[in-house]
Structures are given as structure tokens and as C-alpha cells.
Amino acid sequence: MFFFSIFLSNIFITTVHAESFYEAEYISDIYMNKHQVSTNTTLYQQARVFRESGTNKMAFCLEPFRFFDESKPYSPTITPRNLTPEQIDRISKIAHFGHGYKDHITMKWYAITQMMIWQAADPINDYYFTDVLNGNRINLYQNEIQEVNNLIREYETLPSFNNTSYTIVEGNKLIIEDHNNVISSFKSNDINLIDNRIILDNLRSGEYTYTFTKQDNFYNHPTIFYQSNESQNLMETGDLSDLQASFKVKVMNTKIELSKIDKDTQSTIPTGEASLDRAIYKLYDTNDNLINTFTIKDNQAVLNNLNFGKYYLIEDTPGVGYTLDTNKYEINLTEDNPVIQLVLENKVIEKEITIEKKYGDNNNLMNEQDISFNIFNNKNELIDTVITNEHGIIELKLPYGKYKVIQLNSKEGYSKVEPFTIEVNNTTPEKIELKDLRIPVPNTHTSNKLSLLQLIFQIIIILL
Amino acid sequence: MIKRIYLILVIILLLLLPCSIIKISAQEITIPNINVSKEKPIGTLKIKKININENLYNIDSPRNNIEEHITILKESTFPDLLILAAHSGEGKIAYFEHLDDLKLNDEIKVKYNNKTYIYFVKDIFEQKKDGYININKEDNDQLILTTCSPKHNGYQLIINCIKKESIY
Numbered sequence: 001m002f003f004f005s006i007f008l009s010n011i012f013i014t015t016v017h018a019e020s021f022y023e024a025e026y027i028s029d030i031y032m033n034k035h036q037v038s039t040n041t042t043l044y045q046q047a048r049v050f051r052e053s054g055t056n057k058m059a060f061c062l063e064p065f066r067f068f069d070e071s072k073p074y075s076p077t078i079t080p081r082n083l084t085p086e087q088i089d090r091i092s093k094i095a096h097f098g099h100g101y102k103d104h105i106t107m108k109w110y111a112i113t114q115m116m117i118w119q120a121a122d123p124i125n126d127y128y129f130t131d132v133l134n135g136n137r138i139n140l141y142q143n144e145i146q147e148v149n150n151l152i153r154e155y156e157t158l159p160s161f162n163n164t165s166y167t168i169v170e171g172n173k174l175i176i177e178d179h180n181n182v183i184s185s186f187k188s189n190d191i192n193l194i195d196n197r198i199i200l201d202n203l204r205s206g207e208y209t210y211t212f213t214k215q216d217n218f219y220n221h222p223t224i225f226y227q228s229n230e231s232q233n234l235m236e237t238g239d240l241s242d243l244q245a246s247f248k249v250k251v252m253n254t255k256i257e258l259s260k261i262d263k264d265t266q267s268t269i270p271t272g273e274a275s276l277d278r279a280i281y282k283l284y285d286t287n288d289n290l291i292n293t294f295t296i297k298d299n300q301a302v303l304n305n306l307n308f309g310k311y312y313l314i315e316d317t318p319g320v321g322y323t324l325d326t327n328k329y330e331i332n333l334t335e336d337n338p339v340i341q342l343v344l345e346n347k348v349i350e351k352e353i354t355i356e357k358k359y360g361d362n363n364n365l366m367n368e369q370d371i372s373f374n375i376f377n378n379k380n381e382l383i384d385t386v387i388t389n390e391h392g393i394i395e396l397k398l399p400y401g402k403y404k405v406i407q408l409n410s411k412e413g414y415s416k417v418e419p420f421t422i423e424v425n426n427t428t429p430e431k432i433e434l435k436d437l438r439i440p441v442p443n444t445h446t447s448n449k450l451s452l453l454q455l456i457f458q459i460i461i462i463l464l
Numbered sequence: 465m466i467k468r469i470y471l472i473l474v475i476i477l478l479l480l481l482p483c484s485i486i487k488i489s490a491q492e493i494t495i496p497n498i499n500v501s502k503e504k505p506i507g508t509l510k511i512k513k514i515n516i517n518e519n520l521y522n523i524d525s526p527r528n529n530i531e532e533h534i535t536i537l538k539e540s541t542f543p544d545l546l547i548l549a550a551h552s553g554e555g556k557i558a559y560f561e562h563l564d565d566l567k568l569n570d571e572i573k574v575k576y577n578n579k580t581y582i583y584f585v586k587d588i589f590e591q592k593k594d595g596y597i598n599i600n601k602e603d604n605d606q607l608i609l610t611t612c613s614p615k616h617n618g619y620q621l622i623i624n625c626i627k628k629e630s631i632y
Contacts, residue, residue, distance in 0.1 A: 361539045362539040362540070362541055362545055362547075362601070363538075363539055363541075413594075413596070413598075414598055415591070415598035415599075415600075417600045418587070418600060433601070433603070434600070434601075435600065435601035436598060436599075436600060436601075437539070437545075437598065437599045437600070437601055438596045438597075438598050439537060439539045439547055439596060439597050439598075439599065439608075440537075440539075440595055440596050441537065441549050441595065441596065441597050441610055441620065442530045442535065442549060443530075443612075444530065444549050444550060444551050444552060444560070444610065444611040444612045444620070445551065445552065445553055445612040
């Protein structure tokens with residue numbers, strides 16, 4: 001662009017002296033007709049070259065039905081007044097890819113280029129080759145015309161990803177393929193291009209715009225149009241303006257934040273001796289591929305920068321003292337929903353415990369009512385005091401943990417049961433039968449029989 | 465002379481009276497699952513540590529008598545709960561004279577019906593003597609050995625044992 005500006009400046013500086021052109025050599029054996037529909041007039045001619053006076057550079061006619069006067073001066077411009085921007089663009093490209101482009105060096109290419117320029121500059125009228133001067137219409141140089149059109153089309157083709165926006169998650173690689181196969185003709189400084197693919201890696205979160213430029217410096221000057229008030233307008237072939245393509249990349253962070261709570265208390269503080277930590281979760285994609293295995297720590301877990309998509313979260317192992325959460329949690333990470341917070345609940349292991357208190361001898365046991373027990377946790381903290389009902393029964397639920405139970409009172413004449421331990425590590429109901437037995441025993445001291453005999457013998461001896 | 469003969473008869477009568485009482489008591493006790501001859505031993509109690517290796521008699525047997533042998537108390541429901549009592553102190557029938565020498569985890573064997581039940585001592589405690597012992601029924605098969613405390617007058621020594629295994 002800078003080059004272009006300087007070039008134009010030079011043009012306008014040099015236009016202090018008006019340019020002039022002349023009709024130069026004829027092109028042998030090529031004849032062309034121009035038919036003006038509005039006046040039904042047909043002009044015929046042998047193909048002939050316009051050249052700039054002094055430099056002898058070739059020029060092309062832009063006004064097929066206006067006469068050329070080589071005595072008239074011309075002013076150069078890049079914005080000719082009687083052509084639309086689309087016409088300027090089309091004519092510039094025809095001239096660029098027509099005569100003089102690569103192997104298009106024979107003079108037939110001049111005639112072909114001129115014919116195509118007329119058709120672009122004044123499309124309502126008819127232009128064609130003839131077999132002889134003012135002869136019959138012939139379809140000459142159709143392949144060459146097609147070739148010029150193809151070159152223009154190829155030039156105009158942008159990469160398939162032009163103006164496309166991509167969104168990826170930080171840490172992921174983006175591979176973009178140009179399905180139009182033209183990216184190799186573009187240049188960019190900060191792109192890793194392999195074959196027909198662009199590979200972007202290690203991008204931090206943010207928004208990026210990548211621009212590609214196609215430059216054509218074949219002539220090293222732009223297309224110049226020459227205008228005259230009294231003669232047909234002309235043009236000289238030049239390079240095309242730069243062509244640009246671009247795409248955008250938005251790099252985002254995703255996050256899945258999991259927190260664990262106790263289902264019963266809705267608190268992050270675990271119940272009893274249970275622990276919400278060290279629960280193990282597994283994350284699967286929708287094809288049941290294991291994506292990640294992670295462990296809950298400090299009641300939470302965070303998964304950063306997972307790709308967008310749907311996932312399923314399943315608890316593999318609950319924290320100690322909790323029952324397995326059998327729910328399957330669906331997680332859908334999207335651009336609109338890149339941060340997902342999930343509260344996961346676990347039910348603490350609880351056991352239904354029935355204490356049945358009886359007393360009596362072993363053959364006649366009775367329900368023992370109004371017997372109290374203190375229950376202590378593993379920190380020796382009193383957590384409950386329970387009392388037997390009329391059936392000698394206590395029903396209670398205890399969460400995961402070890403408990404010490406101490407009997408506080410007993411029926412008269414009966415002892416208390418020794419302090420005992422209840423361990424809750426499963427949900428199977430447990431019945432604890434406590435039997436205080438009071439067993440009659442005979443006198444177990446050394447038999448009195450011998451003493452009695454001794455006494456009797458002593459009496460006999462006295463009596464005798 | 466008549467007076468002397470009368471006195472001798474009175475003495476003989478006094479001597480016979482306790483035996484009759486003991487016989488009547490023995491006939492009242494039964495253990496349903498111990499059903500063998502009332503005169504023959506049904507098993508043995510063996511405590512190597514204190515040199516006990518004594519027969520046990522059916523709960524209905526007149527020989528199941530504390531004045532003769534180690535006694536199975538009628539509240540026993542073997543093998544769930546077996547309560548054995550015997551004299552301490554001195555003399556031939558003081559089978560549990562050295563029961564207080566037992567320590568926790570000592571081994572006790574009861575042989576019954578060609579099967580040996582091995583117990584270990586879980587608790588040793590004493591209770592004030594009132595004609596009863598207070599014990600807690602354990603979930604496991606349990607053996608209670610009791611006698612008068614050799615060391616504390618007026619107290620009953622109770623050894624609570626838990627079955628460790630049974631060997632055929």
C-alpha cells in the first residue's frame with residue numbers, strides 16, 4: 001500500500017506534463033468488429049496496438065465507440081470517472097492476466113485482452129472476431145479467453161476460512177484446512193503453515209485476528225487509466241492491489257467446579273466420622289471414553305480447560321463413610337456456558353440400631369424398661385442419651401463411626417452391662433441384645449459338711 | 465445304755481439328712497440338650513494352668529452336686545451359656561481352689577460329646593456374695609466359672625470366658 005501511494009504521488013507529479021498515445025502496429029490476421037446496439041452501427045478493424053508516446057508502452061482502449069485522436073493529451077488516474085469500481089477491478093484484472101502475463105507474449109494476446117476489456121467497459125454492445133476485415137463472426141481464441149478468466153477467478157479465490165471465527169479452549173491445538181487450496185499464495189508472518197493447513201498451538205485466552213496478504217508485483221506499478229476529454233480513454237496494465245484474507249480465533253478457558261456436600265445436612269461438614277474428601281470421580285465423553293479421573297480434596301475439585309462438549313460424571317468411589325452416589329451427571333461445556341458449577345451430594349452411611357435390653361436368669365428373661373445409655377463418639381463427646389421403652393427397646397440411627405455406649409442405670413440387684421462399642425460402617429440394620437443375668441449360685445466356699453461332722457463327733461465324745 | 469443308743473441314732477439321722485436334701489435338689493435341675501446317662505460323666509472341664517481335669521455330670525444327675533463335683537448350674541443353656549460352680553478353699557472338693565490364678569486370655573477346655581470347646585478368659589471380676597451372680601450374656605458362646613473369692617471374704621469370683629473354637 002505504501003508502495004502504491006508513492007507510485008500515485010509520482011504519477012500526479014508527472015502529470016504536469018500530459019501523456020499522449022499513438023496507434024502503433026497492426027496485428028496480422030486478427031480482425032475485430034464492434035456493433036453498437038443503440039445506433040445499429042458496426043465498426044470493423046484489423047487489430048492494432050495503442051502505445052504511449054515516448055515510452056512505447058502498450059495501452060488498451062476503454063471506449064470502443066469513441067474515436068482516438070493522438071494529438072490530444074491524457075491525464076493518468078486510478079479512478080476513471082466513467083467506470084464503476086467493479087468495472088475498474090475487472091478491466092485491471094483482464095489487462096493484468098492478458099497480454100504480457102507470463103507466457104502471454106504473442107500479439108494475439110493483445111487482441112484477446114482488448115476484446116475482453118471492451119466487453120467489460122461497455123457490456124451492452126457486441127464485440128467479436130471476424131475471419132477477414134469486416135468478415136463473418138468467428139469464435140476465435142475461446143480457450144485463451146477462458147484461461148484469462150480462470151486466472152482472474154483463481155486470483156480472486158480466498159482461503160475457505162476467510163472471515164471465519166473459531167473458538168477453542170486454551171491449551172488446545174487448532175488446525176485449519178484451506179479447502180480452496182490457495183493459502184500457499186498468501187503470506188503471513190505469525191502462522192505455522194504445513195501443506196494446506198494452518199496449525200495454531202499454545203494460545204493463551206484472548207481474541208486473535210490472523211491476516212494473510214496476496215501480493216502481485218509482476219509489473220511493479222499499478223494499473224493506470226488515462227482520460228481525455230476529446231479522445232477515447234485508455235489504460236496501461238499494472239499490478240493488482242493486494243488481496244487480504246483473515247480469520248479470528250477466540251481462545252477461552254473452561255472450568256468445571258465441583259463441590260461436595262452432605263446430603264442430609266446440605267453442609268460441607270461431613271457427618272460423624274465420615275469424610276467427603278478422597279471421593280474419586282470419573283469423567284467420560286459421550287462415547288464412554290474415560291477422559292479424566294480425579295479425587296475430591298477439601299470438599300472440591302476443579303477441572304480446567306476441558307474441550308467444549310458433553311461429558312458424563314460418575315462417582316467411582318465415595319468418601320469414607322458415605323454411600324456411593326449412583327447419579328450420572330451430564331455436563332455440557334459450550335462457548336455460552338464455559339464455567340459449570342456442580343454440587344454433588346453424598347448420603348452418609350447410617351445404620352439402624354436396635355438395642356434390646358433384658359434381665360432375669362437365663363431361662364426367664366424380661367424386658368428392662370427405663371434403662372439409660374450414654375453414647376459417645378470417637379472424640380469421647382457425648383452425642384446422645386437414650387432410654388429403653390416398655391419393651392426394653394431403643395431404636396436409633398447412627399452415622400458412620402465408632403461409638404462407645406455406657407449403661408447408666410439398672411434394675412435393683414442387677415449389674416450394668418460393660419461399656420460396649422458400636423461400629424457403623426455399613427447400612428445393614430443391627431440388633432444388639434443386652435442381657436443382664438442374675439444367676440443363683442450355691443455356696444461355693446469349702447464345704448461345711450466336714451465341720452459339721454467334726455462338731456457332731458465332738459458332741460458324741462462329750463456325751464459319751 | 466438306752467440313752468447312748470438313742471444318741472447314736474440321732475447322730476446317724478443327722479448325718480443322713482443333708483444327703484437327702486441334696487438328692488431332692490439334684491432331681492429338679494435339667495439341661496434339655498444334655499441327655500445322657502445320669503450317672504456317667506457327660507464331659508470334662510480341663511484347665512491346664514491350675515491342674516483341673518474333672519468330670520462334669522448331667523444336670524439331672526445326683527452327681528451334679530457341688531459337694532461332690534464341679535456343678536453345672538441349671539440356668540446353663542449349653543453351648544450358648546455354660547455356668548460352672550465349684551468350691552474353693554481347702555479340701556478334696558475345692559476344685560476351684562486356684563481359680564483366682566487364671567489370667568486374661570488363659571485357655572479353658574470343655575470336652576463334651578467327643579467335641580472339645582476351647583474358651584479363653586475374657587473378664588475376671590468379683591461380686592459381693594448374695595447367693596447370685598450378675599453376668600452379661602455375650603453374643604458368643606460363653607462359659608462362666610464361679611466360686612467364692614479366695615482372697616476377699618464375702619465376695620464371689622466370676623471368670624467370664626468366650627469360646628474361641630470347637631475341635632472334633
